[in-house]
Amino acid sequence: MDLEKHPQKPVAPAEPAGIRASDADRDRIADILREALAQGRLDAEEHAERIDSVYRAKTVGELEPLVRDLPVPGGDTSPPFAAASAQGAYGYTAEDTGTENMVAIFSSSVRKGRWRVGRRTDAFALFGNVEIDLTEALFSQRITVINATAIFGNVEIRVPQNISMRGNGTGILGNFEVDALVADDSEAPTVVVNGYSVFGNVEAKPKRGKVITDLRKHLRKYLGT
Numbered sequence: 444m445d446l447e448k449h450p451q452k453p454v455a456p457a458e459p460a461g462i463r464a465s466d467a468d469r470d471r472i473a474d475i476l477r478e479a480l481a482q483g484r485l486d487a488e489e490h491a492e493r494i495d496s497v498y499r500a501k502t503v504g505e506l507e508p509l510v511r512d513l514p515v516p517g518g519d520t521s522p523p524f525a526a527a528s529a530q531g532a533y534g535y536t537a538e539d540t541g542t543e544n545m546v547a548i549f550s551s552s553v554r555k556g557r558w559r560v561g562r563r564t565d566a567f568a569l570f571g572n573v574e575i576d577l578t579e580a581l582f583s584q585r586i587t588v589i590n591a592t593a594i595f596g597n598v599e600i601r602v603p604q605n606i607s608m609r610g611n612g613t614g615i616l617g618n619f620e621v622d623a624l625v626a627d628d629s630e631a632p633t634v635v636v637n638g639y640s641v642f643g644n645v646e647a648k649p650k651r652g653k654v655i656t657d658l659r660k661h662l663r664k665y666l667g668t
Contacts, residue, residue, distance in 0.1 A: 461503070462503045463503075464500050464503050468506060469588075472506050472510055475515060476490055476513070477490075477585050478513075490629075493509050494609075494633065498611060498635055543561050545573050546573075547572055548570065549569070549570045549571055550571045551574070552566075552568075552573045552574070553573075560581065562584055562586075562588065566591045567592045570594075570595045571596045572597045573599070575601070577600070579653075582632040584632075588634075588635045589647075591636060591638035592640075593643030593644055594642065595641070598644070598646070600634075600646065600647035600648070601648060602649050604650070604653060604654050606632045607624050608621065608636065608647060609624075609634075610636040611636075612636065613639045616641065617643045617645075618643075619638065619645045622648045622649060624649060632655075
């Protein structure tokens with residue numbers, strides 16, 4: 444029997460393409476697609492298809508092909524998929540995501556009126572109710588993601604009629620319903636609702652009669668464009 448100890452080979456680090464994508468990673472790619480749409484490099488249909496793929500992607504490798512044929516905003520010639528670091532694969536930190544948490548456990552949580560929407564909102568209802576009303580909100584970016592989870596509870600989302608909205612989720616003995624909206628203005632904000640319900644309800648719909656007036660002026664003012 445060979446009792447000689449052999450040094451263990453170091454485990455090779457995962458290839459960047461195989462690293463799990465973070466919310467910041469997806470937001471970065473969504474920003475690149477938004478700039479491409481504004482510059483006319485993508486039409487509205489191509490943009491919508493790629494955005495759907497962004498929020499379904501699980502790894503950096505799945506995100507890479509979505510912007511391979513597009514320039515990085517700001518004239519940065521470095522590839523958008525450099526190896527991931529402790530700061531995130533695209534240089535975003537947790538503070539950059541602008542995440543807001545809304546939790547209702549045997550209670551209710553409501554957000555409405557004039558407020559500035561962050562890049563991402565995580566809503567969780569357990570035997571409770573979460574209400575998110577975006578009809579008078581100020582959008583700080585063109586793409587806003589809402590992750591909604593309802594377990595024996597309810598998450599209700601209301602948006603203006605003249606923005607875009609799409610969803611991706613599941614109802615398990617419950618309801619997950621998102622009205623798909625496509626704004627006439629390609630620069631209108633987009634709300635993406637992801638999540639699931641278990642013996643509960645997740646519902647996202649436009650509010651009748653509520654619109655963002657002077658949409659282009661609104662976007663230039665609050666997005667700095």
